Structure formats: structure tokens, C-alpha cells
Amino acid sequence: EVVELTQDGAAVIFNVSPNSESVGYESGNMSFSVNANIDWSVSDDADWLTATKTDENTISVSFEANASTESRTANISAEGSGGFSETVTLIQLTEGITFEVSPGSKNVSAESGTTSFSVNANIDWSVSDDADWLTATKTDETTISLSYEGNTSTDARAANITVIGTGGASKTVTVTQAGTAAYLNLSSHNLSLGSSNDSVVITVFSNIDWTINEDEEWLSIARVNDTTVIVYYDENKSVELRSAERNSTLL
Numbered sequence: 001e002v003v004e005l006t007q008d009g010a011a012v013i014f015n016v017s018p019n020s021e022s023v024g025y026e027s028g029n030m031s032f033s034v035n036a037n038i039d040w041s042v043s044d045d046a047d048w049l050t051a052t053k054t055d056e057n058t059i060s061v062s063f064e065a066n067a068s069t070e071s072r073t074a075n076i077s078a079e080g081s082g083g084f085s086e087t088v089t090l091i092q093l094t095e096g097i098t099f100e101v102s103p104g105s106k107n108v109s110a111e112s113g114t115t116s117f118s119v120n121a122n123i124d125w126s127v128s129d130d131a132d133w134l135t136a137t138k139t140d141e142t143t144i145s146l147s148y149e150g151n152t153s154t155d156a157r158a159a160n161i162t163v164i165g166t167g168g169a170s171k172t173v174t175v176t177q178a179g180t181a182a183y184l185n186l187s188s189h190n191l192s193l194g195s196s197n198d199s200v201v202i203t204v205f206s207n208i209d210w211t212i213n214e215d216e217e218w219l220s221i222a223r224v225n226d227t228t229v230i231v232y233y234d235e236n237k238s239v240e241l242r243s244a245e246r247n248s249t250l251l
Contacts, residue, residue: 010037012037012038012080012082012084013035013036013037013038014035014036014037014038014040014078014080014084014086015034015035015036015086016032016033016034016035016059016078016086016087016088017032017033017035017088017160017172018032018088018160018162018172019088019089019160019162019172020088020089020090020091020162020170020172021088021089021090021091021170021171021172022090022091022092022093022099022165022168022169022170022171023063023090023091023092023093024092024093024097025065025066025092025093025094025095025097026065027062027063027064027065028062028063029060029061029062029063030060030061030063030090031054031058031059031060031061032058032059032061032076032088033057033058033059034056034057034058034059034078035057036056036078036080038080038081038082038084039080039081040053040078040079040080040081040084041053041078041079042059042076042077042078042079043076043077043079044061044074044075044076044077045074045075045077046072046074046075048063048064048066048072048074048092049061049062049063049064049074049090050062050063051076059076059078061076061090063090063092066092066093066094066095068094069094070094071091071092071093071094071097071167071168071169072091072092073089073090073091073092073168074089074090074092075087075088075089076088076089076090089170091168091169091170093167093169096122097122097123097167097169098120098121098122098123099120099121099122099123099125099165099169099171100119100120100121100171101117101118101119101120101144101163101171101173102117102118102120103117103173104173104174105173105174105175105176106173106174106175106176107175107176107177107178108148108175108176108177108178109177109178110150110151110177110178110179110180110181111150112147112148112149112150113147113148114145114146114147114148115146115148115175116139116143116144116145116146117143117144117146117161117173118142118143118144119141119142119143119144119163120142121141121165123165123166123167123169124165124166125138125163125164125165125166125169126138126163126164127144127161127162127163127164128161128162128164129146129159129160129161129162130159130160130162131157131159131160133148133149133151133157133159133177134146134147134148134149134159134175135147135148136161144161144163146161146175148175148177150180151177151178151179151180152180152207153179153180153207154179154180154181154182154207154208155179156176156177156178156179157176157177157179158174158175158176158177159174159175159177160172160173160174161173161174161175180207182206182207182208183205183206183207183208184204184205184206184208184210185204185205185206186202186203186204186205187202187203187204187205188200188202191231193233195235195236196235197232197233197234197235198232198233199230199231199232199233200230200231200233201228201229201230201231202228202229202230202231203227203228203229204226204227204228204229205227206226212229218233218234218236219231219232219233219234220232
């Protein structure tokens with residue numbers, strides 16, 4: 001008999017960020033970030049810039065000065081194995097246009113709160129975000145105000161805030177919110193049991209996966225769900241007390 005086992009591969013990850021970015025009229029350099037678990041290459045469609053794969057996580061772009069009175073746009077394409085593709089845009093402004101958002105990123109705590117970004121622009125602009133746990137608002141011509149909810153997960157999370165200016169100018173900044181601290185608490189830590197066989201329920205309070213184990217012959221443990229454990233124990237026919245310790249472990 002021959003048994004053939006086939007294991008699925010991991011889901012493909014292939015993202016380039018930000019989706020678009022704008023730069024001033026002078027020559028310079030900037031980069032895009034790539035998050036991918038497949039091989040990829042990069043190309044561009046403009047003669048005034050050069051996009052290069054610096055490493056597995058970075059596209060570096062060098063661009064010439066824009067001597068025109070019009071803004072110009074280039075598309076930068078990352079092509080992944082298996083036909084996957086991501087295209088981002090770089091917009092180069094003309095002399096006389098100011099469009100800056102600062103800082104480029106912010107880190108905030110797991111608790112709910114507010115923060116802001118500063119905008120230095122001499123063109124009209126609007127703001128949007130890509131997360132349901134925060135709200136980005138144009139407070140005035142120089143300020144983006146953010147309000148964000150508390151993060152109940154132990155994992156950090158990030159949101160992109162995109163500012164779009166007249167003529168297609170674009171800036172993307174990020175907010176990264178820390179995860180909350182892991183905790184594991186039990187409703188009871190010391191239980192006094194009668195001598196007859198019976199069971200007792202323990203409630204588990206945790207924000208992370210957990211396991212529980214036992215190695216005593218006279219009791220057994222059943223995990224009912226993420227918050228409930230039932231301990232079953234046999235009759236103690238001895239006149240001696242007996243005890244057991246159980247370890248619950250965060251995963």
C-alpha cells in the first residue's frame with residue numbers, strides 16, 4: 001500500500017506600499033516597501049526615473065528634476081512569480097508647488113486616543129484612511145487629526161493615511177498601534193474538594209490561546225471552550241489528603 005500525502009502551500013503574500021507617493025520638482029531618491037513570500041522583479045514606464053530592486057523588501061527609485069510646468073506621473077510595477085503583479089505610482093510636482101506631510105509614520109499605544117499629522121501645502125487636499133479602527137479628519141489646512149480605538153489584540157496593527165492634493169499629488173503616512181499585553185487569569189487558584197467523586201468548573205480569562213494539562217490518575221480535565229474548563233475527580237478512599245497542581249500555558 002502506498003499513501004500519497006499532498007500538502008498545500010502557504011497563501012501568497014505580495015504587497016507594495018504605499019500605493020502612490022509624490023515628490024518635489026528637484027532630483028532625488030525615495031523607496032517603496034515590498035512584503036512578499038515569492039520572487040519578484042521591478043520595472044517602470046518613465047525615462048525620468050529608475051526603479052531598482054535593492055533587496056527582497058525594497059524598491060529604490062532615483063528621479064531627475066522636473067523642469068516642466070506640469071506635474072508628471074510614473075508607474076512602477078512589481079511582477080511576482082505565478083503572475084502576481086502590483087503597480088504603484090510616483091508623482092513628481094512642479095516648481096512652486098509645496099506638498100508635504102509629516103512625520104512619515106507614528107507609533108501609538110494599545111489604548112484608544114488621538115494624534116495628528118502636519119500638512120505643509122499650497123494646494124487643496126483631502127484625506128482618507130484604510131482602517132475601520134481609526135478616523136482621519138482634515139481639521140484645517142495644516143492638520144490631519146486622528147482618533148483611534150483601543151487594540152484588544154496582542155498583535156500590533158497598522159493603518160495608511162493617504163493625502164490627495166490637487167493635480168494628483170499624493171502622500172501616504174502610516175500609524176502603527178501596539179498590541180495589548182497578554183494576560184491569563186483563572187477564576188479559582190485553590191480548590192477544596194470533597195472526598196466523593198464530582199466535578200468543578202474553572203473560568204479562564206485570557207486574550208490569547210492557551211492549553212491546560214494534567215498528569216494525576218485520580219482527575220481529568222476537559223476544556224469546554226475558550227473560557228471554561230471542567231475538572232473531574234474520583235472518590236478519595238484514603239484517609240490521607242491528596243493534591244494536584246495544574247498548569248495553564250499561553251501559546
